[in-house]
Amino acid sequence: MKSAKAKAHTNIALIKYWGKKDPKLFLPMNSSLSLTLDAFYTETEVILDGNLEMDQFILNDEIQGEAETTKISNFLNLFRQETGILTPAKVTSQNFVPTAAGLASSASAFAALGAAMNEVSGMKADPTTLSTFVRRGSGSATRSVFGGFVEWQMGTCNEDSHAIQIDDASWDIAMVTVAVNTGKKTISSRQGMQLTVDTSPFYASWVETAATDLVDIKQAIRNQDFQQLGEITESNGMKMHGTMLGARPPFTYMEPTTIDVLAAVRQLRQQGFEAYYTMDAGPNVKVLCHLSDSEKIQMKLKEAFPNNPVIISKVGGGIELLS
Ligand code: ADP
Numbered sequence: 001m002k003s004a005k006a007k008a009h010t011n012i013a014l015i016k017y018w019g020k021k022d023p024k025l026f027l028p029m030n031s032s033l034s035l036t037l038d039a040f041y042t043e044t045e046v047i048l049d050g051n052l053e054m055d056q057f058i059l060n061d062e063i064q065g066e067a068e069t070t071k072i073s074n075f076l077n078l079f080r081q082e083t084g085i086l087t088p089a090k091v092t093s094q095n096f097v098p099t100a101a102g103l104a105s106s107a108s109a110f111a112a113l114g115a116a117m118n119e120v121s122g123m124k125a126d127p128t129t130l131s132t133f134v135r136r137g138s139g140s141a142t143r144s145v146f147g148g149f150v151e152w153q154m155g156t157c158n159e160d161s162h163a164i165q166i167d168d169a170s171w172d173i174a175m176v177t178v179a180v181n182t183g184k185k186t187i188s189s190r191q192g193m194q195l196t197v198d199t200s201p202f203y204a205s206w207v208e209t210a211a212t213d214l215v216d217i218k219q220a221i222r223n224q225d226f227q228q229l230g231e232i233t234e235s236n237g238m239k240m241h242g243t244m245l246g247a248r249p250p251f252t253y254m255e256p257t258t259i260d261v262l263a264a265v266r267q268l269r270q271q272g273f274e275a276y277y278t279m280d281a282g283p284n285v286k287v288l289c290h291l292s293d294s295e296k297i298q299m300k301l302k303e304a305f306p307n308n309p310v311i312i313s314k315v316g317g318g319i320e321l322l323s
């Protein structure tokens with residue numbers, strides 16, 4: 001029996017990935033850019049065990065059923081095709097982030113699983129190549145291989161659609177999360193983006209403007225221009241959410257409290273804080289701000305939303321092997 005255990009952090013996109021050009025290979029419609037978060041992560045152990053009849057998957061201490069286990073098997077098969085090592089695996093994973101709530105559990109999940117399988121199978125791909133493998137578990141996982149600001153370059157094929165670190169984000173940056181609802185969403189990211197691609201008339205302009213947003217945000221990062229960084233982040237995120245209202249049937253991940261949090265962040269700006277919001281496929285709000293302001297911002301948001309957890313995160317690093 002051989003085993004390996006790895007840790008990966010979640011990442012929150014500032015320029016979003018929302019839609020696939022090739023759903024089988026997980027090639028995205030546009031390149032995206034994210035910030036890796038220290039406070040939210042997944043730890044996953046893979047044991048290769050010749051005595052097992054088939055793969056086993058345990059998530060947060062619960063044995064998973066056929067549908068979830070098949071997803072894991074399909075992903076591990078990518079590594080098996082490459083290495084020729086077909087031994088069944090016992091996969092044990094713990095999320096230190098709510099699962100399927102729009103807080104990017106699929107990103108840390110597949111980055112951690114891929115990193116552990118890369119080690120235990122002896123494949124030992126370099127991080128860039130590994131990012132092309134984990135992409136096929138969940139697109140957002142591509143970016144979780146690295147820390148700081150990370151770009152997922154959409155590329156043209158399986159081999160060149162990968163992540164690169166743009167900047168280690170070691171300047172005065174944090175993200176504050178306001179948890180509005182950490183329950184499991186009813187429309188997964190995968191379903192939501194496909195419905196949008198297939199039916200929303202706003203989709204074409206989303207793709208078009210995401211390309212210029214990416215150029216502009218990379219310039220802002222180079223200049224360490226926080227205001228530009230925040231304004232582009234806010235605009236890009238809301239444009240993505242706008243595409244969903246154009247879908248048929250229309251849908252949204254926003255809840256009433258979400259809207260109140262967005263207003264509270266605008267109010268923080270009026271009070272002089274550089275704070276900007278973004279949201280993923282879920283009702284929770286992430287606030288991009290200076291680390292040096294983050295405790296004050298946390299206090300003010302706690303005051304306004306006493307029933308909602310408000311969590312500060314520093315910038316996170318890339319995948320780590322734990323054993
Ligand atoms: P999220 O916003 O959390 O990323 P998604 O809809 O993108 O939501 O993905 C959630 C799915 O990711 C889960 O339903 C499950 O299939 C998978 N997932 C989450 N955590 C893990 C984990 N630790 N290991 C393997 N798969 C996971």
Ligand code: DP6
Pocket residue numbers: 012013015016017018026032104106107137138139140141189190191279280281
């Ligand atoms: C809104 O990576 O979860 O968080 O590739 O189908 O697994 P699949 O979807 P996923 O989608 C993430 C969507 C997003 C934006 C982003 O992270 O870029």
Ligand code: CO
Pocket residue numbers: 104105106107138140189
């Ligand atoms: Co996800």
